[in-house]
Amino acid sequence: MTFLSARGRLAQVWERAIVRISLIQVIVAAAVLFGADAIYDRLGATLLGGVFDELAHVSTALLCLNLLPTRWRRPILLPALIASVLMDADHIPQYLFQAYFLTVGTPRPYPHSLLTLLICLTFAAASVRHGRIWLGISVGVALHFLRDMAEGSGTGIALFWPLSDRGYAYPHAVYLALMGAVTLVNLVLVERRASGRVHGRSVAPGGAEMRTSFQPENVSSACPSPAVGLAPHGDAVPARGGPV
Numbered sequence: 259m260t261f262l263s264a265r266g267r268l269a270q271v272w273e274r275a276i277v278r279i280s281l282i283q284v285i286v287a288a289a290v291l292f293g294a295d296a297i298y299d300r301l302g303a304t305l306l307g308g309v310f311d312e313l314a315h316v317s318t319a320l321l322c323l324n325l326l327p328t329r330w331r332r333p334i335l336l337p338a339l340i341a342s343v344l345m346d347a348d349h350i351p352q353y354l355f356q357a358y359f360l361t362v363g364t365p366r367p368y369p370h371s372l373l374t375l376l377i378c379l380t381f382a383a384a385s386v387r388h389g390r391i392w393l394g395i396s397v398g399v400a401l402h403f404l405r406d407m408a409e410g411s412g413t414g415i416a417l418f419w420p421l422s423d424r425g426y427a428y429p430h431a432v433y434l435a436l437m438g439a440v441t442l443v444n445l446v447l448v449e450r451r452a453s454g455r456v457h458g459r460s461v462a463p464g465g466a467e468m469r470t471s472f473q474p475e476n477v478s479s480a481c482p483s484p485a486v487g488l489a490p491h492g493d494a495v496p497a498r499g500g501p502v
């Protein structure tokens with residue numbers, strides 16, 4: 259297998275597993291979110307508790323991002339999901355080395371503040387080449403804060419550090435209700451997107467929506483372009499080794 263074909267296959271797996279999540283995947287993501295959240299609530303800020311906390315963070319980000327149209331979501335999804343977890347890297351000094359220099363006077367380390375979000379958004383606006391990556395990181399950071407502000411400890415985030423050390427939080431029940439609503443909207447959206455694909459609306463690898471003339475029963479005989487293949491259930495997927 260060449261590097262290009264391996265990359266193409268990886269892109270297909272990513273597209274089907276993460277970008278175009280199915281009804282079942284939404285249910286699994288929601289189960290992971292609420293399950294991990296409940297376990298973290300019991301374990302608290304331990305190493306194992308941290309693992310479940312990050313699972314809840316990444317599934318929160320995935321479900322929230324899935325509310326966006328595919329063409330907006332696809333370019334920022336990977337950096338956003340990574341940032342939604344890596345945001346907690348600033349806890350490492352205190353948990354591994356008992357070094358609290360990043361969190362003197364604040365409920366969480368200093369990077370957990372709007373200043374980080376502002377810096378990421380500035381890079382997103384200023385960078386021509388990596389603007390989308392920085393935009394994705396910004397979204398991931400914002401979604402990370404969404405959960406952190408509602409975690410069980412109730413200490414919240416010092417949003418306005420360094421201007422203020424005060425932590426801002428909101429009730430955990432509100433977060434759970436919000437994510438319940440996000441899950442319900444996801445279920446509706448995923449169903450609509452699936453029926454949209456079956457009825458001839460598809461999305462090209464570059465993100466532009468396009469029309470296809472096929473019907474479910476003649477999928478094997480219709481192909482909208484040489485660069486796009488059709489999966490048995492009617493999804494448009496990049497051809498092996500083609501552009502992704």
Ligand SMILES: [Zn+2]
Nearest residue numbers: 345346370406
């Ligand atoms: Zn955090």
